[in-house]
Amino acid sequence: MSTEVSPVYAAPKWAQASRKLTNFATFEAPGPKVVKFAWVINFQKVGTFAFLGLLMWFYADRTPAATSTAAWIYLALHGSYGLVWFLKDRVFPDPNWETRISPLGALDAFVFVLGPYWLFGWLLISGTANPDYPLSDGPWFTLCITLVILGSVIMIAADAQKYFVLNLRRGLITDGMFATVRHPNYTGEMMLYGGFALLVWHWIPFVVLAWVWLGFFAPNMQMKEASMSRYPEWAAYKKRTKWVIPYVL
Secondary structure (H helix, E strand, O other): OOOOOOOOOOOOHHHHHHHHHHHHHHHOOOOOOOEEHHHHHHHHHHHHHHHHHHHHHHHOOOOHHHHOHHHHHHHHHHHHHHHHHHHHHHHOOOHHHHOEEOHHHHHHHHHHHHHHHHHHHHHHHOOOOOOOOOOOHHHHHHHHHHHHHHHHHHHHHHHHHHHHHHHHOOOOOOOHHHOOEOOHHHHHHHHHHHHHHHHHOOHHHHHHHHHHHHHHHHHHHHHHHHHHOOOOOHHHHHHOOEOOOOOOO
């Protein structure tokens, strides 16, 4: 391992500004800090199964889309993903989500980030989306299911590796899930939510994903890299890896 200390990387100003805005709206929102951020996230994740089920029940007599094969697949995929996330949080929680925020901060986080994900299911189940897939249903469903399953595994494996390795020692993680990309947990989340959006096949989910990926994921990755740049091996690691897609991006 090289002993040369690489210069500390400064995150771009746009990433710093985005982080400040996020902190102001969520973590610094006025009011008593009585709500764990993890509670807000887990409410949305676990509540997805019930929310989608209620939508299917409500629209069952109003549109055939509510009980279509696509709707049932979406319920299974997005609903079970929420349960898997909750299990992950119970076994190896992210310390960043343990921060306490105010009820106003919790509302901001739900309305502007977490809640819009529920629009995906509503669009499909209510018949608003009425998707006309580029491929026949079988291949298209296979593509969506594959993206969601692989994305979930990549995200969970990356979070598990980070949690257990950092419990043993501090420093860069440069092997395993982090061997070719620096942010594999984001890779997994982008894959699985991309699968949800493709299953709905409406423009709104893609706008939501652009909002989250550009407004939150990208700044978070930039800020994380600024923090990691303090390690001597950072320069070499960054040179041989990509952000989220191996050998591409």
